[in-house]
Amino acid sequence: MKSTKGDESLIIVMAKGCSSEDVAHVIERLESIGAEAHVSEGKQRTVIGAVGDRNAIQQLPWEAFSGVERAVPVLKPFKFVSRDFQVEDTVVDVGGVPVGGGNFAPIAGPCAVETRDQLFASAEAVAKAGATILRGDAFKPRTSPYSFQGLAEKGLELMAEAREEFGMPFVAEAVDPRDVELVSSYADLIRVGTRNMANFTLLSELGRQSKPVMLKRGLTATIEEWLNAAEYIYKEGNHDVIMCERGIRTFETSTRNTLDISAVPVLKELSHLPVIVDPSHSGGKRTLVASLTRIAVASGADGFMVDVHPAPETALVDGPQAILPTEFAELMEQVRALQSVMETF
Numbered sequence: 001m002k003s004t005k006g007d008e009s010l011i012i013v014m015a016k017g018c019s020s021e022d023v024a025h026v027i028e029r030l031e032s033i034g035a036e037a038h039v040s041e042g043k044q045r046t047v048i049g050a051v052g053d054r055n056a057i058q059q060l061p062w063e064a065f066s067g068v069e070r071a072v073p074v075l076k077p078f079k080f081v082s083r084d085f086q087v088e089d090t091v092v093d094v095g096g097v098p099v100g101g102g103n104f105a106p107i108a109g110p111c112a113v114e115t116r117d118q119l120f121a122s123a124e125a126v127a128k129a130g131a132t133i134l135r136g137d138a139f140k141p142r143t144s145p146y147s148f149q150g151l152a153e154k155g156l157e158l159m160a161e162a163r164e165e166f167g168m169p170f171v172a173e174a175v176d177p178r179d180v181e182l183v184s185s186y187a188d189l190i191r192v193g194t195r196n197m198a199n200f201t202l203l204s205e206l207g208r209q210s211k212p213v214m215l216k217r218g219l220t221a222t223i224e225e226w227l228n229a230a231e232y233i234y235k236e237g238n239h240d241v242i243m244c245e246r247g248i249r250t251f252e253t254s255t256r257n258t259l260d261i262s263a264v265p266v267l268k269e270l271s272h273l274p275v276i277v278d279p280s281h282s283g284g285k286r287t288l289v290a291s292l293t294r295i296a297v298a299s300g301a302d303g304f305m306v307d308v309h310p311a312p313e314t315a316l317v318d319g320p321q322a323i324l325p326t327e328f329a330e331l332m333e334q335v336r337a338l339q340s341v342m343e344t345f
Helices: 020-032 054-058 116-130 152-164 177-186 199-205 223-235 263-270 277-285 287-298 325-342
Strands: 007-014 036-041 046-053 068-073 090-095 098-101 103-108 133-135 170-173 189-192 214-218 243-244 275-277 303-307
Touching: 007 020, 020 036, 020 046, 036 263, 046 054, 090 243, 098 103, 103 116, 103 325, 116 133, 116 152, 116 325, 133 152, 133 277, 133 303, 152 170, 152 177, 170 177, 177 189, 177 199, 177 325, 189 199, 199 214, 214 223, 214 287, 243 263, 263 275, 263 287, 275 287, 277 303, 287 303, 287 325
Parallel strands: 103 133, 103 303, 133 170, 170 189, 189 214, 214 243, 243 275, 275 303
Antiparallel strands: 007 046, 007 068, 036 046, 090 098
16 A cells, blocks of 8 residues: 555545546546545446545545545445445456356366366266356365375366366466466466465455456454455455355364354445355265255355265365265255245245
């Protein structure tokens, strides 16, 4: 940030029908005092987020500027990802698949790419059942340094081949700032795993590239901390961020993690970003995936991401939580039925 005397964040709401010259004048004036201007163009109004030196911003009579309806200070630590900055839901385009704003995205596939046969069997099955985005990781940060770490670029090449074969964009994880350029050159959506939610160097690097980013919640992160992590990406210029609730660490031991389903409506209230749920990594058990997915749909989530493997007992990563292709097909039928019921509310 350019500020040196304490940051001030201000939302400048432009009036309906204001001219492009009015908007340009406000931006020019902000930049002249060393502040940053972030523009959000909604269906009804244009909003300008201003961040910079508190004294410099406060001394100007913004509501006297032509075309300005009102100027409102932002008190939350996360600024641009908040509803204060943008009232309308953000819709993120993932390789032609919209996510958010009423666009629901089922994401499915193997947790890790192991072989071409394993990946293609999973991709064919989930595409046929109705998934719109394929998952499959080439880099796997593991608790044990001796566990399978992924196929690296070879895995990305296989995912790109599956995308062409089955017509689905794919999401893959980047675990290191040095890998961002490589992953971005292949994937349609780059995921930040739970262990890296607070890797601010990685988040900033992802904010400087153009591919959409899925940000998983950290194991012990509060919602405010999670949104602040999203702010790191957003403020660097990448506004295509999808939040992913994947369960948090609590005292409970009967599940791998505890799915905080309340995070979905809370995020919807606080932020304009899409939010999806990961039933696989939260429950950690194949038998829980369908129930947690239905809960996610009912909560108003913009999608879900589940692990699907043709032979979970042979999986090199997270076999106990992976469901079979036939189980995914049944789950998609349940999801469509639930969505039909919800449309009557």
